Every structure is written in structure tokens, then in C-alpha cells.
Amino acid sequence: MATRAELREELIKAGIRPSVQRLAIFEYVRQSCQHPTAEVVYEALCDELGSLSLTTVYNTLKLFVDAGLISMLTIDDTFRCFDGNRCCHAHFRCNNCGKIVDLQMKEDFISLVEGLDGYKITDAQLYLKGLCPACKNKK
Amino acid sequence: MATRAELREELIKAGIRPSVQRLAIFEYVRQSCQHPTAEVVYEALCDELGSLSLTTVYNTLKLFVDAGLISMLTIDDTFRCFDGNRCCHAHFRCNNCGKIVDLQMKEDFISLVEGLDGYKITDAQLYLKGLCPACKNKK
DNA sequence: TTATATATTTGCAATGATTACAAAAATGAA
DNA sequence: TTCATTTTTGTAATCATTGCAAATATATAA
Numbered sequence: 003m004a005t006r007a008e009l010r011e012e013l014i015k016a017g018i019r020p021s022v023q024r025l026a027i028f029e030y031v032r033q034s035c036q037h038p039t040a041e042v043v044y045e046a047l048c049d050e051l052g053s054l055s056l057t058t059v060y061n062t063l064k065l066f067v068d069a070g071l072i073s074m075l076t077i078d079d080t081f082r083c084f085d086g087n088r089c090c091h092a093h094f095r096c097n098n099c100g101k102i103v104d105l106q107m108k109e110d111f112i113s114l115v116e117g118l119d120g121y122k123i124t125d126a127q128l129y130l131k132g133l134c135p136a137c138k139n140k141k
Numbered sequence: 142m143a144t145r146a147e148l149r150e151e152l153i154k155a156g157i158r159p160s161v162q163r164l165a166i167f168e169y170v171r172q173s174c175q176h177p178t179a180e181v182v183y184e185a186l187c188d189e190l191g192s193l194s195l196t197t198v199y200n201t202l203k204l205f206v207d208a209g210l211i212s213m214l215t216i217d218d219t220f221r222c223f224d225g226n227r228c229c230h231a232h233f234r235c236n237n238c239g240k241i242v243d244l245q246m247k248e249d250f251i252s253l254v255e256g257l258d259g260y261k262i263t264d265a266q267l268y269l270k271g272l273c274p275a276c277k278n279k280k
Numbered sequence: 281t282t283a284t285a286t287a288t289t290t291g292c293a294a295t296g297a298t299t300a301c302a303a304a305a306a307t308g309a310a
Numbered sequence: 311t312t313c314a315t316t317t318t319t320g321t322a323a324t325c326a327t328t329g330c331a332a333a334t335a336t337a338t339a340a
Contacts, residue, residue: 024288040326057329080326081326097263122272122277130260131263134259158316195320199297199298219296
């Protein structure tokens with residue numbers, strides 16, 4: 003769990019000026035295990051920051067994604083969500099309850115992909131979908 | 142390359158009545174290596190079928206995805222595209238030119254995921270993003 | 281400090297892919 | 311044929327996301 007000062011340093015190192023809004027958004031996404039959407043980030047930080055614009059949240063999240071500081075997940079095709087967990091992991095989305103969970107990997111999945119000579123890879127996501135144990139038992 | 146009769150049988154086996162529209166859409170997505178969007182499928186088949194509704198294309202593609210006959214890709218976060226290739230493979234999307242290409246796998250990537258006991262997996266997608274060789278050289 | 285340029289935030293309007301809906305057409309059963 | 315069911319269609323609505331221009335904050339220079 004990084005401190006606020008460490009997160010600030012990380013932004014600066016990435017060439018991003020740590021404004022109040024940016025630092026709050028960065029901290030929120032990095033600490034969350036919930037894969038929040040832009041809307042969720044906005045709702046969560048509105049009070050804390052006094053005021054905040056949804057546009058700022060969208061712009062800032064995009065800034066972080068482009069800088070490689072967080073990832074954007076498109077596992078749900080109706081909205082994007084964001085992930086501050088920097089360890090290599092896969093995601094599972096339950097088709098019934100919609101929950102998105104992290105799954106550990108035995109090894110980095112990029113090593114299994116063939117024919118990547120000449121490519122520059124900046125992002126990799128492994129998405130699994132189906133039924134989570136709870137929903138599977140209900141049916 | 143499956144014949145039209147084989148594709149028809151596959152629909153019936155999946156419990157889907159092979160209407161003219163459905164068979165044409167199924168054939169198009171299965172034969173294409175281009176990961177078409179609903180709009181692309183619609184444009185391609187409008188003439189062939191005389192008339193066609195974009196709503197039908199959307200509904201039909203969803204029907205096929207739910208039946209496990211084709212996959213939906215969300216590698217590009219601004220639109221969905223569809224993939225009729227049933228072999229296990231990964232996808233790469235170039236951040237510069239937008240091209241989506243298939244990549245072979247040394248082995249099925251699901252085997253690398255831990256903690257799947259109790260889950261029912263119905264879909265798995267591995268997405269890589271970055272620069273393709275051509276775009277990488279240009280920069 | 282003050283003035284000026286630059287970067288950031290904000291609110292609202294616009295965008296566009298996708299879906300809801302209800303009518304029309306096609307198909308199957310009796 | 312008649313009736314019920316399934317499928318298709320066109321249009322309107324939805325809603326997550328973006329464009330844009332004004333307002334605000336921050337950094338730099340003098």
C-alpha cells in the first residue's frame with residue numbers, strides 16, 4: 003500500500019503534475035480492488051474534493067492509462083473500468099452477477115503468444131467470462 | 142472452410158432456426174478474417190439480401206455469441222467486433238493504425254490461470270496492444 | 281511582488297454505438 | 311385456411327464517453 007507521497011512521486015516520475023484532483027484519482031484507483039468505473043471514481047471523490055467534474059475524471063484516467071500507470075478493462079462491453087493493480091493477473095467477469103474478480107497467473111501469459119517479433123507490446127489483458135461459484139450453484 | 146449446408150446444420154444443432162438472414166450473417170462472420178463490426182456485416186450483406194436491418198444484425202450476432210458460435214471482441218474500447226475463428230488464439234490491436242490481428246498460442250492460456258475451481262468458464266480472450274511492426278518502424 | 285503564459289479543471293452540449301419497442305412479415309402447427 | 315409463434319424491421323431512445331470553450335489554477339519571467 004503506497005503512501006500519498008509515494009504516489010505523488012510516481013506521477014512526477016511519469017511526467018504528470020500532481021494536482022489535487024489527479025493525486026486523489028490516482029490514489030483511489032490504486033487502492034481500490036473493485037475495478038471502479040469513471041462514474042464510481044467521480045461519486046467517491048466528489049465530497050472529498052469539494053467539487054469535481056466527471057470530465058476531469060475521464061481525462062485523468064485516460065492520462066494515467068496512456069502513461070502506463072493504471073490499466074483500462076473492457077471485459078464488460080457496456081462500460082470501461084480501471085485497475086490500479088500492477089501485478090500480472092487475469093480477470094473474470096460473471097455473466098450473471100456482473101462481478102469482476104482478479105485471478106492469479108502461474109506465469110506471464112505473453113510468453114505463450116507466438117509471432118510477436120517486431121511488435122511493441124504496451125498492454126496485455128486476459129479476460130475470462132462465465133459463472134462464478136455462487137451463481138453457478140444457484141442455477 | 143465450412144459449406145453453407147454445414148453452417149446451417151451447426152445453427153440447427155445449437156437450437157437456432159436458420160433463417161436467410163441468420164445463415165448469411167453466420168457465414169459472413171465465420172468466413173471473415175477481418176473481425177467485422179455489426180456495421181460492417183450490415184454493409185456487406187445489405188445488397189446480397191436485398192434488404193436487411195441493422196437491428197437484425199445486432200440481435201443475430203448477440204444470439205450467436207450467447208450460443209457460443211462466435212466470439213465478441215472488446216479489444217477496441219469504442220466498438221465491438223466479432224470473430225468466427227474457433228481455434229484458440231490471441232488478438233493484437235495496434236494503437237496507431239487500429240488493425241486487429243490474430244496471434245497463435247503455444248498452449249491454451251486458461252491453463253495458466255489459478256483459482257478457477259468452482260467457476261464455469263464460457264469465454265476467454267487474450268488481448269495485446271501496442272505498435273505493430275509497420276507502425277513501430279515509422280516512428 | 282506583479283504580469284504573463286501555460287496547464288488544468290469545469291459544465292454542458294454533442295456524439296455515436298447499441299438497445300427498446302411495437303408493427304410488419306414470415307413461418308409452423310392444427 | 312386459420313391461428314399462434316417466431317423473426318425481421320425502422321425508428322426513437324439510451325447512455326457512456328468526448329468535444330469544446332470558458333474559468334481557474336499554477337509556473338515563469340521580469
